[in-house]
Amino acid sequence: MSDTLIRHASFEGSTKDILVSDGVISAIANDLAVPLGAEVFDAKGLLVWPGMVNTHHHLAQSILKGMPSGINSNLNDWLIKVPFSAWPHFDAETMYVAAMIGFSELLRSGCTTCADHHYLYQEDYGPELESAVLRAAEDIGIRFVLCRGGATSTGSHLGLNHSGLIVNEDLDTMLRRLQDRLHNWHDPAPESMRRLVVAPTSLVHGAEPDHLRVLADFANEHNLRRHSHLLEVKRDEEITQQKYGMSAASYAEDVGWLGPDVWYAHLVHTDEEALAKFADSGTGIAHCPTSNCRLGSGIAPVTAMAAAGMPISLGVDGSASAESGSMANEAMLTWLLHRAIDGASSTSLEQVKQWSTVGGADLLGLNIGRICVGACADLVFFDLSEPRYAGVWMPEYAPIVCGEPVQVSRTMINGRWRVIDGQLVDIDTKKLLLKAEEKIRRLSNRIVGV
Template sequence: MSTAEPTLLIRHARAIATFDDDRREWRDASILIRGSLIEAVGPAADLPATADTVIDARGHLVVPGLVNTHHHMYQSLTRALPGVQDAELFGWLRGLYPVWAGLTPEMVHVSTQVAMAELLLSGCTTSSDHLYIYPSGPQGRVTLDDSIRAAQAIGMRFVATRGSMSVGASAGGLPPDSVVEREDAILADSQRLIETWHDPSHGAMVRIALAPCSPFSVSQDLMRETAALARSYGARFGAHGVRLHTHLAENDHDIAYSRERFGCTPAQYAQGLGWLGDDVWHAHCVKLDDEGLSLFAASRTGVAHCPCSNMRLASGIAPVRRMMDAGVPVGLGVDGSASNDAAHMVHEARQAMLLARVGRALQPPQVHEGRRFFGCDLGPAEMTARDALALATRGGAQVLGRDDDIGRIAPGWCADLALFRLDTLAMAGGAVHDPVAALLLCASPQADHVFVHGRQVVQDGQLTTVDLGPLVERHNRLALALAADCRAS
């Protein structure tokens, strides 16, 4: 019996944007995949014409699978909830904590699959998720395992972060006491999850990160002990060890809390607790000041930029171009489904591009050679379409510590790919001029085909791993039950 790995040929693509080190883009090109890895990419004439499976990619753009660096997937159950539609961060959280206190294991499993289905259909193949609330009830206690098993079933590459909250309102924190955990229990469960699920191997489908939620919901002791626990695995796992994640400098209230409670800025808070380094990434960083930006750049601390959520909650505009120019690793995150109300990675990249341009236009006038100018000529180039796609692919891979196996199309890298049709109404005109830029400059499309680790999980715009109809019906039933339970309590 032959033990040779199956081959897959994506043939005659209209365009391939590799996002490799040379940023090569090919026309009329093919990709040969053997098993779960890319074996070759280049002009179709230079690659084989046959394989075990052949995908006719004429009329398609192929990009690396997109990478989502920050999410709260359970929040898909509370999208567009009326009471918090127009709230800023702290008010939004206070309104939703009591609802999320009713989460069950089934709700977490189903909402994770709904969020992942939406991501996969947008061309996203790898996602992190930040689950930081673990209620207990008649159906049992919520665990991160519920999310991991959901990811395994739907076929998404997953960085599951063990979130936590330990400081309730009675101790000066933001969340109600009913949703916080004991710190010894948090650390014990964190260790259990690492030992059970963390895979340091090349192409791993599941890795664990540790993620105390925010400065206003955990103690400084928990931050220090969590970092020590994660880094204690360094000798065992090496470069693919357990990473650290949290929220930081999200809005003005967040800054004020850190100054009042700790007497420092959020970046100084992170530095004092050992939460800077190339094994750490922080979500948002909208209000990162000059000193903080320098600290992040010097330590290679990553940032998950969440443009839609930042706009939805009116948190502000993160200085993404300044971060990039300084050498801060930056990836994109859709953030929670209840603060974005969508999980479409192409749309998120488009919004990152547009918001950076608006942010430049809002800057004060500058002086150049004695003449004042407002930067309008520079604003549109603040973030190009290719810049934003780089954030959504190799930028996200770097932030998640995966820049040696995902985020680009190159031999030896994982076969995580998204194919988009270029012959649609939305792409008419744009694709004939620049098929790569058209992906973001034209209306945000759904993916036509998606491959994760060489496995096709989206075919002709349809998921192949779960039946969406029953999943959405079940999800909506649970969403109504969750809201009803909160009103009744």
């Protein structure tokens, strides 16, 4: 990989040159000399951010936006009517197209790393759908974290029980498939472009307690992080009280699923006792406010979580419940939403920027999310000359205060240009959109009651 010298890079209130060598930021200073053979890019007029880090997605849903059957549903009804009604009709090609659409949206909105919570697994099915997502990540060049979902029992999960497929794997099958992916794909390095995470779809509804303990042991043995859904709605709390006589947070503690290597999506219904457990153990959150608003689930108390020292990151969640799939949108909503409840000083721009970049980076354990020497060169260049940003007095925070439509001129991931002049590199977007239309037509003919 050749070096790239970025001239006049404006970031964090100053303008300097940035040298990128072998995918890493190797120097930051004024008037850096051009190394032999280096590409020189003049970033005058552009605002540079570290790429945003999306810590919770379901890429399969990227072609299930605004499905009418679930448009006014709460989470429980929506799970049955939308994602799990579509699942039986997904093949590898459909999954690939959906993933490419999702990745395109992320790259277009200033994101360079995606953790996808992929849960389409069946007992009698190979890893074709999972492989299709990995292939899409490779083709588009995004930094990718596979949160390997799935269920060892469908238990009390309303979606899993209505998929029309046998979606639970036995524990041995799940472990064997995890092992395969670990040995054939996972890269543990802090600069990794491909990371595996142990991520049963639902902590409460998709696995028995003993299985969760075995999965935790597997993750610890192989130094893998862990992820799942928790407390998106009150039902998690009700079920753990009914089945185990304890709160959902106590249940997570009991099965060994709290700690600095664990982060949960949503945590909307976090009371004081749960908050103390998460904060004390260093357990993190993927805050997904758009999806939580859309499904009427509530608002996670992230300002209280941050004050208590919990690690905070942002996730766009699946596009069937957050139709934008945009990290900039998520950041803007995070900035605004908590002010509506707690007042105008409850969130700061610095804090939201941090949550959307370094907050996610640290939860994933990757050397990204910062512009400093030694960090991976994942950089986003916003075009401040666009009318959307005209008149902004705090250009550093334009991507948050102005929100969508985001104007990304260029994106670099691991030292490689993946967006140039607002267009994806090496990807035929027109062809991709036509393919997506074809897949949506096919799904709409097959899903009953759509």
